[in-house]
Amino acid sequence: MKLALLSGAHVHTPGYLKTIRERDDLELAVVWDDMESRGQAIAAEMGCPFEADLDAALRVAGLEATVICADNAGHRKLVEASAAAGLDIFCEKPMALSVDDANAMLAAIRGAGVLAVFGFFQPYQGAALAARKLIAEGKLGTITQLTYRNSHHAAYGRWFDRPEVAWFTVPEKAGGGAFCDMGAHAMHFVRLVFGPVSSVSASISNKSNEYPAVDDHGVALLEFESGATGVLEASWVFTGGPTGLEVVGSKGSLRVRGNQCEFTPFDAKPGEVQVIEPLEAEPTRLERLVALKQGLLDRAEADRDLDSCRDAVAISVAAYASSREGRRVNP
Template identity: 35%
Template sequence: MLSRWHVHATGYANELRSLPDVVITAVWDEDQTRGKQWAEELGAEFVADLDTLLAREDVDAVCVNAPTNMHPEIMIAAAKAGKHIFTEKVMAITTKEAERIAKAVKDAGVKFCISFPHRTRPANLFAKKVVDEKLLGDITLMRVRNAHDGASSNWLPQYFYDPVQCGGGAMIDLGAHPMYLCRWILGKPLRITSMFNSFTNRPVEDNAVCVIEFENGAIAVVETSFVSKSSPFSLELYGTKGSLFVGGSENRVKLISDELATKISGWMMPSQLPEPLPSPIQQWVNGILRGSEIHFGVEDGVQLTELMEAAYISYREERMVEFSEIEHL
């Protein structure tokens, strides 16, 4: 386990410990006090030096939950040491950094998974299927909202508002889920504009919206917040032949489609959704041990970072940003 910095680190460790073929052997943390305490909880050894940990023969793979600005150095070192890599999102703060990680992973031939849990969920898998099968015709607009009250209710750690460690606030953290869902469903983006503010007057944004235009002509609205109480996840898709609603206060899936009008008139609720995919952690472990598919690899990680980098340029420079402007290796 490489750092307990991220709020999801404990959950990943618990899930790994629950798997029959996994043993947590060592912990490294940039905060030695926190790392030593965690290692004791896990019954593992704390290793203060990262290179020493990566050289250990009883470490086959690493789970990265370190500050985002440390991701490139940690993951490139892990790849060069031949360790399989799981990482919390986002992969890196800039696209060039993400591409450096991707190159190291490919050169080393190690397994890689980034945590995109919303892409494992039945309702979102259904949305992808509906779009791919053209049940909504051509998509004109997609809206995804993912928000909580971590800042307004003060339950997020204070370092989540550190612009250097995090690279941003609500959008780069919680907003990652709407971002990768839009990229997955709509394809390649063309341009983006951002409106961020800090409702709680912290150093990073806690309330944020991005508007993205895609190559296929669709527009996506990505909404996120650390200052929204009781804000259910919602995904909406609008097309030339119908609409789809996922989530909301009733947590339902509702569809209307001209393509289905001869069989079903008006709004329908599907009686069966796709089976969920294994969790990202399970995909990663199964990919390492059994060669099964990992659905969220380095290319997905680079694509998410590209979206985030452009979003923050738009916010800082107060302008619309073309994705052709983003620097690559």
């Protein structure tokens, strides 16, 4: 499959290039980037042409898909251009920075009839799939509450000092800091698994003053249409402690940490925990798009996932508005 890389701005770009190099069925045919020096360096590394004109890059003969690793604000333009060219799409997360942009991107994707995958991977890991199966089978009963922490120490580690990735700390390009970045994974996961969110209350701020133009920590309280309550935490100033998902229901609770899932029935003896075997992980990110094209994953389910990507944007927008205005916001 011939691919076009549209921007190498994202920190995950090297991982996608590694995937392309290691798979015999993938070929990087062209690189476009609004930072020419960055794009030219990637093209030289991968042994393919750099094209400064986006339209020309999308017209390269034999192209089947685009890999979009632009700054967050650049996603809509590149997704719409790819869809208009009839190309399948892998795009980094978050989907967009506004609900209007997300809706326009969905319309472009569905209107063109192309496949699209965004850069979310946590729901498709083995332990997460095992947890989702327990929830879907009703083993937890009625879900009443959940927590999800997705955090690391990027601010203290000065991860975004290099010019190529400094956009993560520029509000106009990133849309926000840790809550937009790490929180996107949590918002997508809980929307996908637990359904629509009816209201959001949040506190989002900068704790470290390391990248003061954007937030480095945020907590959101979500009320789901199902009646469940969720607490999401996202951080760039996290130096230790547990991350992952905890869910409590009327029949029991579960915890997902890394690739381990633990289930505790309501009537369990004190300290009794059942370790649940992880399921086989599904392909994620760029390889998820490849699997969809090969018919290895359900395309209808993938299309429904796009709604969760869109709704994660709405939750994020509502959370930032709640934090600014000091009130509960409906996404």
